[in-house]
Structures are given as C-alpha cells and as structure tokens.
Amino acid sequence: MKFSNEAKAAALALSLMDGIGPVRARKLIAHCGSPEAVFKESKQSLERIPGIGSFLVQEIRRSRKLVEAEKQLSEADNKGWAVHYFEDKAYPRRMRHCEDAPVVLFQKGHTPLNAKRCISIVGTRNMTDYGRDFLHQFLEEAQSLNLLIFSGLAYGVDACAHRKALDNGIVNCAVLAHGLDRIYPALHRKLATEIVEAGGSWLSEFPTGTNPDRENFPKRNRIIAAMSDAVIVVEAARKGGALITAEFANQYNRDVFALPGRIHDPHSEGCNLLIKSHRAYLLEGARDLSYIMRWEAISPMAQKKQLELFENLSPDERLLIDALVPEKESKSLDWLLGKCGITGAQCLRILMSLELKGLLETVPGPRYRLKS
Template identity: 45%
Template sequence: MANPEKLAYYIALSLIPGIGCINAKKLFAYMGSVEAIFEAGQKHFQKVPGIGSVLGQSIIEHRDLDRGKRELDFLQKYKIQTSLYWDDNYPARLKRCVDAPLVLFAKGNLNWNAERIVAIVGTRNATDYGKKVCDELVSAMAERGGYVVVSGLAYGIDSAAHKACLQHGVSTWAVLAHGLDKIYPALHRSLAEKMLGQGGLVTDFISETDIERQNFLRRNRIVAGLADATIVVESAEKGGALVTADIAGSYNRDVFAVPGRSSDTFSRGCNELIRDNKACLIQGLEDLELFMGWQAKPDKAPKIQKQLFVELSNEEQTVFDALSADSIYIDQLCQLVQMPMGKVSALLLNLEFNGLVASLPGKMYRKN
C-alpha cells in the first residue's frame, strides 16, 4: 500500500468532480504537494492553467479529507492493494490512457505487467454459441500460457469468460463498477471469491458507492485500458461491450470481434464492428495472435538484411530518430513526432522493410 500519510489525501482528491490525472498533474506542478491542494484558497486555483475559478470552487467545496481517512481505514482493515498513478506499481498499460484513474484498488493476486492481457466482453444475454467461443478462446490461451483475461463480472459473456479461465487455469481479473465492499451481481459472489486465488478484483470506486448505471460505463474504460486487445464475443446493435470497444480504439488498442449470422440479434453488434472497420474479424486465438504478432517464433528466425545505404524521407527520418534500442509503444511515438497513427504506422512499415526497425508484440517498436 502507498504511504498511508499521503494516501488519504490522494483518495479524497480523486473524489473531487473534474479532477482526473491531467488536472491533478497541473495542481501538483503548481502547488508542490497533495497536502497543499487541501490548504489552498480560490486565488491559488485561479493561477493554475486549466483550473480556473469554477473548478477551483468545486475543489474547495468537495475536498473531504475525512472521507479519505475513512476509506483508508477500510483499505487497511481488508488488506486491499492500492496503486497511485505516480507509483511504480501502477499498471503501465492503464497509465498510458488519458483518463486513467488517480487511484486504483485491487484484491487478489494480480500481475499488472503480465505478458499478454486480453479483455473479453459481450452481451449479458450470452447464447450457447457465445459461451462456446469463450471456452475455446480461453482453452487455447491455457495451452499457450502467459495470458490474463480481463472482464466485468457481469452476466453473460463476462461471467462465461471468467468461469472458463477458472476451469482452464488462466489468470482473470474482474473490473467492478463499485467499491470492494460489495459484489454485483450478488449471484457472482462465489465466482469473485474463486478469482481471488487466480487473478483478482479491480476498481477505482471507493467503498459505499451506490450501484448506478453510469458507473458501469466508467468501469469500461479500465477494462479497455488494462488490456493489449479487446475481443467482443457477442453484442446486439447497442450495448456496453460496444462502448468498451470504442474506448479501446480511442486508446489505440487493438479491437477484435467474433462474427455471427446476420439474423442473430446478439451477433449484429460484432458484425457491424467488422463492417465498419472498427474491429478485426477473428475466429479463434490463432487469428488474434497473428494480428498481435504473438505467434511462437522459430529458434532461428531469418533476419531481414539491413541495407547499408537507405535514403529516408524527412518523415521517415523523423520517426527513425525518435526511436531507440529500447522499445516504445506506437501511441507514445505518435506523441513524440506529432503525427497521426495512420501516418506513423505506414512509415514504420517502410522502415521495417528496410531492416531499420523491429516490430514487437503489443504495437511496440525499436531500432534494429
């Protein structure tokens, strides 16, 4: 657990409306510490870029350190793990998301830096076909090893994915839309308890949080942000799984969908994702691994001959100069070179053909 003296302040700060990691960074840069934020007056907040008088007044009205301390007592009593956005133990994949939570709460055995993390989501009205797809995907993951499955503990596809993981020995995480003082739906309490030994429970909500619809939509961003890729197994034309897919796409994460018959209500959402080029079609784990570059490599893979003299365009040179021997995610590279994802992807492909760049799993690249 983070430093208890400061953790209560961070928890209280995370409860203030309008204060996410972006505004929190601005406040820390100006105020110097989290404690100073709770002592500052309106005149101080007006000087912080992006905060202003309206948000400053909201901070003054909603900063409740006593609630943070009460939550700290709950965390200590039930031995709940916490990860602050600035801590080394914060999930690296989630930290790259613009709306990552300030504080993350977890219980169980969770390896944030697992090799391959995949979100499996879908309708609450799962069909036998959808449940079979979940079982086949997870069974194949168990054979390969190194996988973690993330979902939302809801009825339908979510619970089917979690149950398949428990059956086949794959680590699985459930992201909750409430605090760790309850389980919703209550019928999944036994399932959640079993997951603690083979994964765990994750949330950014404090205890005593009411079960509200908007919290489930907020929960979906963490499901997408924790994963390298999101698979939509079944969905109607509207649903939370499609929201998760959209969020994953906004994070520059790969999205996949399992196709179904056009007449099947709970395949229409998946078919539309594929039709609209918002998701890649997959029929099994082999397809996922092919798209992600996760296939098992031969012991002596042929090396691309690096050309001695390569003429690069100005844009190719800019991208190449931004790379190093250390791997970097493509979304981070886009920020460095100030180019859109499509442009950078095309430039990287040319550099890879010339033997100058190596493509790694999870949309990571480095110089050869």
C-alpha cells in the same frame, strides 16, 4: 518510487470531489507538483489553473474530502486491499498513459497488474450457445499464451469468460462498477471469490460504499479497455456496454477483435459492425489473436517453470523485473536506479540474485536484460 499515504489520501480526496474527474485531478497534481500540494496551494494560484473555477477552488480549500479519503485508506489497509496511485510502480502501466485513467485504483487480491500479455473479454449479457462454445474453445487454446484476462463480472459473456478462464487455469481479474465491499450481481459472489482464490483480483476506482449505479458502468468499461493490449468482443448488439468498451479501446490505440456472427442475428450486429467498419479484426480462434499480436505460445513446462521462479521473488526482485518486462532493449545500471528509486548497492545485489536464478543476463556495457 513509493508514495506516502498522505499523497494517496490527497489523490483519493480529489477523485471524490464532484466536478473533479481524472483529467482535472491530473492537471491539478501536475500544476502543484504532488497531490498533497494541491491542498496547500493558495486560492489565487488555484484560480489561475485553466478549467478550475471558483466553486472547485472552494471545495479544495475546505479539504472536507481529505477526512473521508483517510478513512477509505484505513479501511482498505484493514481489509488487506492495495491502493495504487497512478504514479506507483504497481499501477497498470498500460492505463497510466490514458489521460482519463483513475488517479487511484483499489485492488483486492495480489495479481501483478503489469503482466506481459493482457486481454479483455466483453460482450452481451444475453449470451447464446454460439458465444459460449466459442469462449470454451478460445480459452482452452489460449492456455499456452500466458495471458492475464480482464472482464466485468456481468451476466453473459463476462461471467462465462471468468469461469472458462478459471477452468483453464488462466489468471483473471474482475473490474467492478462499485466499491470492493460488495459484488454486483450478487449471484456472482461465489465466482468472484473463486477468482481471488485462484490468484486473480477485484479492481475498482470506486471507494467503499459506492453502489453499482448506471453511470458507473461506462467508467468501468474504460478501465477494462485501458488495462489490456487487446479487447475481444464476443456477441454484442449494435448498442451497449461491449461497443462502448470497443470504442474506448480504439481511442486508446488498443487492438480490438470481434467474433463474427450471422448477418441477421441481433446478438452479432455489434461484432459484425466493428469488423465491417475496420474497427476490429475478425476473430475465429486464439491463433488469430496470436498472429495479429505476434504472441508466441509458451510450452506448459516453460510456463510452469516461469511461474515457479516468479513466485519465489522478493518484493525488491519483483520491482526490477516489473521495470524490465516492458523493455525490448538492455538497460544500464543508471537507468535502473532512476526507474526503481533504489541505491546502487541494493540494485547490484538484486541484479546478482536475479542472474543466479536464471531470470536476467548481463551484456557488455555493462547492461541488463531479462532472459527470453
């Protein structure tokens, strides 16, 4: 289902209001039925919603943030950025079910965010040769796993993960703690540009004009954790952003992996603590990730063929593919119609096209599933 700009503007307006975070925004939307309905709801009805006090009701009734949100959407459209509402098909499905996930996500680039295998890589800014050598080897080995990688574009481990992913032809995305109109640190602008040019993206919940303020980084870290199947911690002190990301990952029931280090090395204290307290698997290489996650390698030829096929898909074909990718069982036509919000004639035409391309098969029922 596609949501109107009015709905996205209303959702963004809620996220721009002081005192209304993602949890309260979702509560308001659920109570009123849609983002735009929140601003049309009566004062008395809003006051009956638990956790919404008179100050927030006054802010909503003034609707001042709607004008700002509409300007933000117009600017995003002019710059070719995508704006994903949390119920959009293109919104990261892994993150959608986290109660504190942003109601709106900005994206520069065209990376499909619902890839079959997603990991995040985080760690210290004060990276050593030990961590650098590990990432070089790990990402070289991980080429065959067909991963989408997320990191935070910070100094140290983040930047190294982005760079080594690019060197090995792995699509990766930078999750930012500020608006898409700037890059922090500025020294990484060239790296950030290369990420997009190679098929990756910049992602942020923050609107244009938002600075990289200190309080934004933990918020950024929760997105890095929520968007992935697994979080990999490469060198981390006992306290810091990497451990915060790992904590979020555990809260979201994501798998966490940590690179072990020497017991008196301050750069490995955090990793060793995660392993010792059973909050992370010990990671020595890509084989450990593959074994724990039950991810089989994809041969380079099969991967190349798969990429070529997916590059030639129409938006409607991608819609059906995205719906079927996370499903292990075959699905009926009625299920697809409800999931994708299209007509029966459209759906049958797209199914036939995908079957002719060798991406889909029909099983008795009739039911449909992607070819393995």
